Amino acid sequence: MKRITDLDAEIYDNYEQDQEKRIQELDQVTIRFAGDSGDGMQITGSQFSATTGIAGNAFNTFPDFPAEIRAPAGTVAGVSGFQIHFSREEIHTSGDFADVLIAMNPAALKANHKDVPRGGVIIVNEDAFTPEDLEKAGYTSNPLEDDSLEVYHVVPVPITRLTVEQLKDVDMPEKEKRRSKNMFALGIAFWMFDMPLLPTEQWIEKKFAKNETLKKANLLALRAGYSFGHMTELLPIHFRIRTAHLRPGLYRSITGNQAISLGLVAASQLANVPLFLGSYPITPASDILHELSRHKNFRIRTFQAEDEIAAMASAIGAAYAGSLAVTSTSGPGLALKTEAMNLAVMAELPVLIINVQRAGPSTGMPTKVEQADLLQALVGRSGESPLPVIAVRSPADGFRKAIHAMQIAVKYMTPVILLSDGYLANGTEEWKLPDLSDLGDFKISFRTEIEGFAPYLRDEHLARPWVKAGTPGLEHRIGGLEKQNITGAVSYDGENHQSMVQLRAQKIMNVQKEVPDAVVLGSGRSNILLVGWGSTFGVITDARLELAEEGIHVDQVHVDYIHPLPANLGDILRRYKHVIVIEKNMGQFAFWLQGMYSLQVEKFNQMNGKPFKTSEVMSIVKALRSNI
């Protein structure tokens, strides 16, 4: 797979005036836009990624923004970044390194240049390299003038000045004109990778439909950046990524939070039952609340509750009234919901709890990635409180997982936890839109028959009937006190309690019937198995494929259903001499597997707030092999 850093440095030399610029074909590129959090880098990055998709590439993105809404301008703490990995082949990660960095100020350069490998291209906005800005970024000398960047191909561009100059006829204050500089930078990037401006032009026209001046300014800046790329001697070459071999179909770009939200809308439409979301704002889950709040014409009812507990409790009330009930949160919120979740366990009501994990404990690092809520989700409640736990493996995967999790909740009359994380939540990938007829049935039959009714009757799955409060003749009481099976009468009988604890556990184990078998990826002949769950699917897959290119064959299994586990997983794990569980925590899934199957596994853990790098996963395999 050819990338920029594989090219000789000479490609940037030997440029003669008026000569047509050369085009170099590449297989994959990772580009990172970085600037001040007010510089519009998120918009720039998402426009670039959408265009790579439109241009027929596979892509995967990772936004990295500061926790502070407006950290002090010009400081390293205030740097916002957006990385796009795009390729001619299917890819699964946002890229280990940035082949190209576009840095809008010294702080952005400082915070990011270490992620650019030797031979990478760094485009900087040289106008921002004033003594004042250099000092804010903590530079003692100007990196553009010393030799600290000599291993890179550095392209200094007066982005601010050229943008303002281009907008000289636009009637707006200079300060406003400067704000279009992100479009200038985007224009350079489009030229650099031979990509069309049209999608972004159309986006600008739509976004600024009501503001002629801003529309004009952004269009002018975008086109000026593109022309600059074409004209400048600093970039004698540009690149083209051959289009990807994707399955035919209609595609869009989607984040994990969007995919989960749309999955919930789809579930509600399939079931023809209104959806209720009780939620309290929390990073990085709030976008689920935002997205669903926009779709009231689907009879989606969103309730911004007074706190996490009320968000969960209101969802329980909604379930009792017969809504498809959901709450969305992150780790600290999940902790607060715990007691109410147990009420749903005891009352046996279907509620979907979405936990978009972040780095903890406590407030931790709200915008950073971690998978350390696994044990909290599995066992972090008082009493014996089993419930299904399902994990999302990629941004687009959230769509089907949300539907399936909701179906399981209803079929088994149980709360279900769906785990996502900050990487999936904000990362994007291309998503092949599903055929609606492929989504399957979601038939819900509420109990209305009076004859023979009892609140804790059991069906063949051990689920109790779902009765909408308000149904004539089925008045009954439920609650958190232990119930006698079938009748639902309050019971303090010890033997009844024991049988109810076992019954609730068995009911959740019955969910295994809904869990697809685990699939071994790879040749199946290795003695090393890489095991992951959740957002590490992409990076473990890429690592396995790249290792295979180097002649090192390992197998991979990715577990989406954590409780109950796939029925065939134990047999798979036992076939391997080395089972390496890779996760962004201290080994929680490893602990779970060891407990479930009484086997020893090896662990690879990391808690640095960032997604794994492909190279890191590869090196753990290499290290293991060298020790065998």
Added chain:
Amino acid sequence: MKIETLHYSKSDFASGQEVRWCPGCGDYSILSAVQKTLPELELEKEKFVFVSGIGCSSRFPYYMNTYGFHTIHGRAPAVAMGLKISNPDLSVWVVTGDGDALSIGGNHIYHLLRRNPDINVLLFNNAIYGLTKGQYSPTSAHGTVTKSSPYGSLEEPTTPACFAIGSGATFVARTADVLVKHMAQLMAEGYHHEGTAFMEVLQNCQIFNNGAFDSFLDKEVREDKTIMLEHGKPLIFGKNGDKALRFNSQTFSLEVVETAKVAPEEILVHNAEIDNPVLHAMLSAMKGPDFPVALGVIRRVKKPVYEKLLHQQEEDIIQSKGKGNLKELLQGGETWRIDDAVVDPVLLQ
């Protein structure tokens, strides 16, 4: 909705489950008042839902032959919100206590009152934690001696009605377990109020706080120590109506006067329906020995009702945007088509 064929009796609302409050508990008479009131409301039985938290009061739903949900400590208002939003046709009653509503659930009750859904709240105030066997509560008098305050509690008690008014409640009333008829009347009024009806029921805990309200509810002193508010009626109380309330604009406070000694126009007339909550708060805060304790409907004002706004907004959006179309939603934003393995991308928008 009124349906003429509904002829329920009190016994239709009894679940048949053995009632397990202590003998002599005030909760019995509250249960009786509710079971007596519901048939008069002429609503289908299945539409009633009683939602409770934790505490003695919260056993209530088990004794009602209606839908009922005994939830978790303090969170009944939040469960009730989800119910009411999902099905506005339900008549939702939150049954709670002074600890459940004002200590662990203070946040939820505040937001319930502020949002004003059409939910009825019955707050059984016995000024003690009964189910945990007698600790002081947020409404216990300063100095109350309990197991957790053997040398007397250090806290100032809160006044539930004042809290409710401060939270923006649209209907605030106070009654007591000993006022059997009054309780039933008030519950009916609360039911008919559109919006959250907050009803405090002073309730005697015979075991842990016996006689907590005797100083003004005891039959011997009741007429002198309480005042029954009625909208539009002068604020007169005492045996033979010998005492009255007057507003002193100099001190911005209420004062008790002898009815015979003041001109009738000086006597304050109760207006439960004014938006300005100041006087309602003053009436709520009155306590002995200098003032009578106010009973009855303190405040009853009209404000938008949360779930009505929510469903109206939903209808309006469906009107303007049309019913949601899943296919269009999924295709929202930019889409592109990949035809065969590698072909020119087609921009569809």
